[in-house]
Amino acid sequence: MSELRQQLLILYSSNSSPDSSTIGYSMYDGSSDVMSPHEVDTPMPYDTVLDAMRDGWRVIQFPSLGRQKGNELETDYLEFEFVLEKIVEKPHE
C-alpha cells in the first residue's frame, strides 16, 4: 500500500502575477527526514510560479492584494507568497 506525503514549496514573487520573477523560496518536504540546509546562494528552483505549475506543482494559496488604508507605504513581510504542493509517495527505507 502506498504512503503519500506532502511537499510544500513556497515561492515569493516580485509582484502578484504568477508569471513574475521569483525573489525567494522555501521548501518543506514531508516525504523526507532531511531538512534542507539554508545556503544563501542557491539558485531559485523556478523562475516563476507558472514554471512550477508547469512542472506539476499545485497552487494551494494565492497572495491577497492591497494593504490596509494608511499603510500603503509601509514595508514589512514579503508580500507575494504563493504556496504550492505536490503529493508524492514516501520513499521506501
Next chain:
Amino acid sequence: MNNLLNSKEMALFTKQGFLRFDEMIDTDLCKEFFSYMENPESKQYQPQGQLLWDVWDKKSSIGKIIHHPDMIKIIHSLVGKKPRYDHHFPHKTHPGKGLQHLHQDAEYDRRDHQFDIQISLYPQDTSLEMGGTRFLPSSHFRKVNEATIGRYQHIRGMQQMVCKAGTVLVWHTGLWHAAQPNISENKIRYMFKLRLNPMEKQQRLFDTSDLNDPEISKLLNQTYLWHGQSHRRELFNRIKFWRYISDQPDYDLDMWMTRNENSTHYYKRSQVT
C-alpha cells in the same frame, strides 16, 4: 587617518543595513581574545545601561578590542561618543549545532530613525561550513515580529559571513539574520556580539566633508532584486533615514519625497466649475 566613517560609508550603511570590516582586529589580539571567549564568566551580562567605555578594563583582551581605534571610529560614527552598553554574548557553536530561523532582533523598537547597532566579531577564520551569520541586506527598515519570518529560507541576495579572523560586521538592529548550522567536521565556531544604544542625537556623527559626493545618491538609489515591487517604498525608507542622520531635511532622490510632500490646495466643491 580619519577618525570617523565618511558620508559614503554611512550611505552604504543606510542602503544595506550593515558595514563589514575584514581583518580589522589583528590575529594576535584575536588569539588573546579566545581566553576570554572560553571563560564561562564571559557569558554573564555586565550591568546594563553603563557607558560602554566603563564596562571592560582597557587592558583586558575584550577591552583592547572595544578601544581599538577602528572600533572607536565605527562606534562614534554610528551611535556617538557616549554609547550605552545594552548587552553582549560570546557565541560558541559546536559542529552539528547552530541552525536558527531567520529573525529580527529589535522588532519592538518603534523609533522612526534612531537605531541601535550590533557588533559581531569573528575571532577566527570562519569557513562556509562553520556556519557564520546569514543576513539579508537592506531588510533593516522592515519591521516584522521577531521570528515570524522563520519560514523564509532563501531570498535573493542573502549573504553569509565567511571571513578571516578579526573581521567585524556592524549592523542596524533591524537587519534580518540568523545563525547558520555548523556543518564542519570538528571546528567550533566563535562569534562575539555586542549591542549598543545611542545616547545622543544620531545626526552628523560621521565625517560630513564628503556629504555632497554624487556617489551618495547613486548608492542610495541602488536596487535589490528581492525588493521587487516594493523598491520605491524602500527608497522612501532610505531617504527619510538619510535626511535624519545627515540632518538634511530636504534631501531627496529623484523627487520621490518632494512629490509626496507637495500638498497643494484642496478646492471646495463649490469652487470647482
